[in-house]
Amino acid sequence: MKYFARAITPNEAFFVRYHVFPIPLEVDLATWRLRITGRVERPLELTLDDLRTKFPRVAVTAVNQCSGNSRGRFTPRVLGGQWGDGAMGNAEWAGARLRDILTAAGVRQGAVQATFDGLDKPSFPSVPDFVKSLDVTRIMDDPDVLVAYEMNGKPLPMLNGYPARLVVPGWYATYWVKHLSDIEVIDHVFEKFWMKPAYRIPDNACGCVAPGTAPARTVPINRMTVRSFIGSPEGGSRVPTGRPVTMKGIAFDGGHGIQEVQVSVDGGTTWQAANLGADLGRYSFREWTFSWTPARPGRARVVVRAFNAIGESQGRQPLWNPAGYLRNVIEHVDLVVG
CATH class of the missing domain: 2.60.40.650 (Immunoglobulin-like)
Structure with a gap:
């Protein structure tokens, strides 16, 4: 816990979590593009230099915490990675506002959500690709949701999402897609595996049920607790x-x-x-x-x-x-x- 006696977590001490394998170990910036497609007027393919030069640089200091941080302390025990308390960190993230990028693409009427996919791809077709989604209204109302390319004043480390990752301050890290490569604006609620049935909490005020029981209804996990x-x-x-x-x-x-x-x-x-x-x-x-x-x-x-x-x-x-x-x-x- 020595890294949690200070506000900023060093890049080299930041936790790493992936959902599908193999993971990217290198990225060729000459060919990498961030593609914005779907219900937009102007589909975009942005280079890292585009993100740096065509959009205002914005910085926000925010906690990135795994949804399952401290899961290993649950009684009765539950399935999943048995984290202690270390699956969290705090950094200054800098990049382009996601809403600025979507505005440049021109979100069309009827858009409901945007989906986010990265370069980490599953080895087998039976394993679902790790794709997450956010409401378009959530994105456009929040100037702090970023496509970040810097972490604590340096380029993103490879294992923390180089060259660009989604940053959703206040929400659990499941939404902070690493090695971001594709944003698609869609006209419906996205409910593929990593949004449903994965990463769901009981649909009630506490997000809890009696130990050992199952909830009647669930919703996607979102904002972090105190x-x-x-x-x-x-x-x-x-x-x-x-x-x-x-x-x-x-x-x-x-x-x-x-x-x-x-x-x-x-x-x-x-x-x-x-x-x-x-x-x-x-x-x-x-x-x-x-x-x-x-x-x-x-x-x-x-x-x-x-x-x-x-x-x-x-x-x-x-x-x-x-x-x-x-x-x-x-x-x-x-x-x-x-």
Whole structure:
């Protein structure tokens, strides 16, 4: 968790997740094009240089978190990659606004969604290609949805989507298609495999059901929940008695912005406000620090919770769904004092 005591995650420490194999290991920019087709007046084929020179460069600092981050902590266990808490990161993404690109193509009347496909292609015809979709209204109303070509001031790393990837701030990483190559504007709701039945949550306010049960109805996963973590000291560490210990961590949500972080050094009985770091934007990790002087030796459980601008927070008990998504329980570390 050492990388989550700071707001910006280094490129080399960013998590990597693919759905189909083989994955691209090189891209020839002489032949790569971003194609915009479908219900548009002017189909486009854009080079990387076109993205850089024909559209305003826009930057947004945003968390990219796998939908199944922390799935390995679900009880009862669920199928899927058994992530701990590391399938997330925060970076400054820079590129062209997706709505500017669609405006250049001229979205035609009757357009409903746009689909997004990348260079990663399945080896066998029985494996569905990884294609995602967004509502056209969602794209045109949000100036922060980008086709990004930079990550923390450098070209996108290959394993994080070079030469261009979709960035959908506030929404889970399943929508952040890497190695983006094709955008198609369509006149219907796209419901192929990676939109339905995959990446669905229960159709209710909490996105949850009773453990071990199945939801009656589902919807595509979308906005991230509130989360906060203790990055330092790490669980199991020994801290001194009677001397200040600086605790550090991060908090984030789906785009309302973190307003407060609270820490409890007695397992959640009493709470105190942490100091918040610089505000890098409503989609970003928000650093926090808290100074604690342990009074006596023994074991201590330190817990953290965050509140966003509309009062959403984390629960004491984890919510459950059969896909292992949306975890936002109050997190803790156990320390040894003395």
